[in-house]
Amino acid sequence: xxxxxxxxxxxxxxxxxxxxxxxxxxxxxxxxxxxxxxxxxxxxxxxxxxxxxxxxxxxxxxxxxxxxxxxxxxxxxxxxxxxxxxxxxxxxxxxxxxxxxxxxxxxxxxxxxxxxxxxxxxxxxxxxxxxxxxxxxxxxxxxxxxxxxxxxxxxxxxxxxxxxxxxxxxxxxxxxxxxxxxxxxxxxxxxxxxxxxxxxxxxxxxxxxxxxxxxxxxxxxxxxxxxxxxxxxxxxxxxxxxxxxxxxxxxxxxxxxxxxxxxxxxxxxxxxxxxxxxxxxxxxxxxxxxxxxxxxxxxxxxxxxxxxxxxxxxxxxxxxxxxxxxxxxxxxxxxxxxxxxxxxxxxxxxxxxxxxxxxxxxxxxxxxxxxxxxxxxxxxxxxxxxxxxxxxxxxxxxxxxxxxxxxxxxxxxxxxxxxxxxxxxxxxxxxxxxxxxxxxxxxxxxxxxxxxxxxxxxxxxxxxxxxxxxxxxxxxxxxxxxxxxxxxxxxxxxxxxxxxxxxxxxxxxxxxxxxxxxxxxxxxxxxxxxxxxxxxxxxxxxxxxxxxxxxxxxxxxxxxxxxxxxxxxxxxxxxxxxxxxxxxxxxxxxxxxxxxxxxxxxxxxxx
Amino acid sequence: xxxxxxxxxxxxxxxxxxxxxxxxxxxxxxxxxxxxxxxxxxxxxxxxxxxxxxxxxxxxxxxxxxxxxxxxxxxxxxxxxxxxxxxxxxxxxxxxxxxxxxxxxxxxxxxxxxxxxxxxxxxxxxxxxxxxxxxxxxxxxxxxxxxxxxxxxxxxxxxxxxxxxxxxxxxxxxxxxxxxxxxxxxxxxxxxxxxxxxxxxxxxxxxxxxxxxxxxxxxxxxxxxxxxxxxxxxxxxxxx
Numbered sequence: 066x067x068x069x070x071x072x073x074x075x076x077x078x079x080x081x082x083x084x085x086x087x088x089x090x091x092x093x094x095x096x097x098x099x100x101x102x103x104x105x106x107x108x109x110x111x112x113x114x115x116x117x118x119x120x121x122x123x124x125x126x127x128x129x130x131x132x133x134x135x136x137x138x139x140x141x142x143x144x145x146x147x148x149x150x151x152x153x154x155x156x157x158x159x160x161x162x163x164x165x166x167x168x169x170x171x172x173x174x175x176x177x178x179x180x181x182x183x184x185x186x187x188x189x190x191x192x193x194x195x196x197x198x199x200x201x202x203x204x205x206x207x208x209x210x211x212x213x214x215x216x217x218x219x220x221x222x223x224x225x226x227x228x229x230x231x232x233x234x235x236x237x238x239x240x241x242x243x244x245x246x247x248x249x250x251x252x253x254x255x256x257x258x259x260x261x262x263x264x265x266x267x268x269x270x271x272x273x274x275x276x277x278x279x280x281x282x283x284x285x286x287x288x289x290x291x292x293x294x295x296x297x298x299x300x301x302x303x304x305x306x307x308x309x310x311x312x313x314x315x316x317x318x319x320x321x322x323x324x325x326x327x328x329x330x331x332x333x334x335x336x337x338x339x340x341x342x343x344x345x346x347x348x349x350x351x352x353x354x355x356x357x358x359x360x361x362x363x364x365x366x367x368x369x370x371x372x373x374x375x376x377x378x379x380x381x382x383x384x385x386x387x388x389x390x391x392x393x394x395x396x397x398x399x400x401x402x403x404x405x406x407x408x409x410x411x412x413x414x415x416x417x418x419x420x421x422x423x424x425x426x427x428x429x430x431x432x433x434x435x436x437x438x439x440x441x442x443x444x445x446x447x448x449x450x451x452x453x454x455x456x457x458x459x460x461x462x463x464x465x466x467x468x469x470x471x472x473x474x475x476x477x478x479x480x481x482x483x484x485x486x487x488x489x490x491x492x493x494x495x496x497x498x499x500x501x502x503x504x505x506x507x508x509x510x511x512x513x514x515x516x517x518x519x520x521x522x523x524x525x526x527x528x529x530x531x532x533x534x535x536x537x538x539x540x541x542x543x544x545x546x547x548x549x550x551x552x553x554x555x556x557x558x559x560x561x562x563x564x565x566x567x568x569x570x571x572x573x574x575x576x577x578x579x580x581x582x583x584x585x586x587x588x589x590x591x592x593x594x595x596x597x598x599x600x601x602x603x604x605x606x607x608x609x610x611x612x613x614x615x616x617x618x619x620x621x622x623x624x625x626x627x628x629x630x631x632x633x634x635x636x637x638x639x640x641x642x643x644x645x646x647x648x649x650x651x652x653x654x655x656x657x658x659x660x661x662x663x664x665x666x667x668x669x670x671x672x
Numbered sequence: 673x674x675x676x677x678x679x680x681x682x683x684x685x686x687x688x689x690x691x692x693x694x695x696x697x698x699x700x701x702x703x704x705x706x707x708x709x710x711x712x713x714x715x716x717x718x719x720x721x722x723x724x725x726x727x728x729x730x731x732x733x734x735x736x737x738x739x740x741x742x743x744x745x746x747x748x749x750x751x752x753x754x755x756x757x758x759x760x761x762x763x764x765x766x767x768x769x770x771x772x773x774x775x776x777x778x779x780x781x782x783x784x785x786x787x788x789x790x791x792x793x794x795x796x797x798x799x800x801x802x803x804x805x806x807x808x809x810x811x812x813x814x815x816x817x818x819x820x821x822x823x824x825x826x827x828x829x830x831x832x833x834x835x836x837x838x839x840x841x842x843x844x845x846x847x848x849x850x851x852x853x854x855x856x857x858x859x860x861x862x863x864x865x866x867x868x869x870x871x872x873x874x875x876x877x878x879x880x881x882x883x884x885x886x887x888x889x890x891x892x893x894x895x896x897x898x899x900x901x902x903x904x905x906x907x908x909x910x911x912x
Contacts, residue, residue: 463754467683470776474689477779481696505776 085362112336113302213237220277520560543583578606707736745891770865792837
């Protein structure tokens with residue numbers, strides 16, 4: 066189940082181009098919109114101004130034409146023939162002065178009139194047209210306010226579907242030119258001339274009309290047309306939106322000397338024609354820019370995200386120790402990198418910690434190993450030293466044996482050769498013999514310890530062996546010997562000579578420990594599970610304190626005044642060489658027991 | 673009875689003291705300070721026994737032993753050793769040392785041993801399962817003044833030498849089913865130092881056996897039937 070990822074979590078590749086595109090679109094749209102609007106406004110106003118300017122000459126020419134006509138009418142109004150007609154009250158032919166006006170009757174409509182001051186028609190040039198209505202003239206005449214010499218132009222009128230304009234000149238009396246005598250009226254249709262030229266000059270769709278704002282009647286000089294669609298102001302172009310013909314630009318110019326206004330208008334399409342293509346160009350450019358911008362943004366973001374992704378993958382690999390990349394794809398590339406990086410950081414810290422622990426462990430192991438190595442080295446050095454000493458002792462011992470042998474022989478001869486020696490001679494011979502014997506024993510001990518043969522094992526019955534060794538020790542004063550051997554105790558499986566040596570050493574030590582007071586020497590044996598036979602040598606001597614109990618097995622260690630201190634060391638070595646052990650139990654004032662633990666012979670028990 | 677003994681040691685004091693001890697025990701000691709001197713003396717004079725140290729400067733005791741045994745097969749040589757390598761001791765045994773004693777040599781046992789050698793000087797051990805041969809030879813030898821111990825088997829022989837120390841052994845090579853070389857080994861082990869004379873009626877067997885053995889292991893050979901003069905001559909040669 067995957068939810069729609071949040072915007073923030075989308076890929077940079079998606080977001081950046083999109084954002085850039087949006088920004089570009091907005092900017093470009095805003096800019097181009099603004100540009101377009103301003104351009105359009107400028108063009109419209111320029112078009113308006115152009116219209117205004119274009120209308121002015123037209124209005125002027127029209128104005129000039131009207132003024133000429135007005136002036137002509139004025140002149141005609143002063144003519145005697147005209148006043149005579151009015152004075153007569155009637156005429157059938159036009160006075161000569163009106164000839165220019167009358168000539169205009171070639172037109173399909175319109176006429177020239179003369180009225181008296183009361184407003185009664187006195188003359189009309191075309192009797193057929195006497196029915197043509199002239200409401201404006203009628204009202205003007207009825208008002209009676211004109212002064213002689215004044216010429217008034219009417220607004221554009223729509224009379225029965227046709228457009229007319231009236232020109233009224235006030236005639237003064239012949240004798241009193243200041244007195245209103247009558248009126249000269251030209252009632253002429255409005256005929257368009259040259260409007261098409263103007264139209265084409267200004268541009269396609271141009272509408273030209275003349276009219277009077279008050280009357281609401283307008284004409285394009287051929288027919289009546291609807292009035293301009295907007296309230297306008299003279300002399301300023303007007304831009305308008307809604308009209309029957311759509312949005313347009315218009316300009317109104319007053320035609321001087323008339324109440325008329327010249328209105329020129331143009332649709333926007335004409336006004337904005339120059340920029341017709343512009344909008345398209347702008348739009349396509351904008352689109353191009355947006356797309357190009359988006360493309361560039363996308364490419365840029367790829368350039369960013371590609372190394373980001375690679376970095377992320379590397380960091381993830383480190384974080385998971387290359388096992389499997391964590392598929393945690395929440396967040397965009399930067400977020401993922403950040404997450405992966407933090408995880409990697411954790412991993413590195415963890416590895417660091419692990420490493421430290423391992424280093425500590427290794428250091429400890431190394432220290433231990435170093436310690437052990439040093440111990441082994443010391444032991445080796447000690448062994449070397451002892452081996453050398455052993456060899457030295459052996460050599461010395463052997464060398465000593467010769468002179469000792471000679472001394473023994475000499476003593477023998479002395480003792481045998483002197484028939485009745487004096488007491489002192491006997492005594493001293495005895496001393497010599499004793500000392501030589503002691504020296505031989507020391508040498509013997511020394512040579513025994515220096516020599517280590519490999520055991521030549523056989524079944525060794527312990528009972529007889531002990532008896533033999535006891536005999537070798539000779540008589541022991543104040544020492545009671547107890548033997549405790551149960552029936553069925555097996556023989557030991559070891560080298561007999563070496564076991565004898567051990568037993569002799571243990572028993573000698575026991576007797577020496579009990580000293581002059583003597584005591585009880587107990588020798589006992591028993592079997593033990595696992596095919597072993599134990600031999601215990603117990604004395605009732607002063608015992609051995611705790612701190613000395615292990616030291617006694619060290620070579621060259623002795624508490625006696627005499628002796629080399631090798632006995633127990635050799636005994637233990639021999640015991641171990643025979644697959645056994647030598648142990649001691651003792652306490653101060655409680656005697657001592659040495660236990661010789663040997664493998665038992667598998668044959669039947671012999672004690 | 674002549675009891676001359678040769679004491680050989682490069683230590684002058686040892687020779688002196690030993691000689692004095694032996695003199696007290698009714699021996700007539702002569703001293704030699706080296707193996708070469710000992711050999712020369714043995715050639716010149718006749719001894720009942722030789723007491724020699726194994727380790728001497730110059731010629732070793734074992735070499736001297738060999739030389740002496742070659743000249744006087746019936747002369748028991750007792751070696752004294754302080755401490756010698758196993759191989760040296762084996763060599764000494766092979767060469768026919770009568771006994772190898774460890775130093776320091778206790779005086780009394782030494783004198784007893786030498787006494788036994790002296791008394792066994794004219795004792796012969798005859799090992800033969802042919803009773804007729806044994807009887808006739810015993811009579812012959814007894815008349816010559818020898819003491820004869822007759823055994824019919826190796827077992828009997830090994831038992832007999834517990835009590836006696838013969839200086840000569842006459843061994844028949846055809847003892848039951850026993851291999852002759854094995855028989856020789858047994859006798860050598862039981863009676864070290866004695867002069868061994870191989871006897872056989874089968875010339876081929878005699879030749880074979882003597883060829884298979886080191887020369888120093890036996891002192892002579894006799895073919896049956898034994899010519900008395902040859903035997904006595906041989907005995908003289910061996911013992912004197």
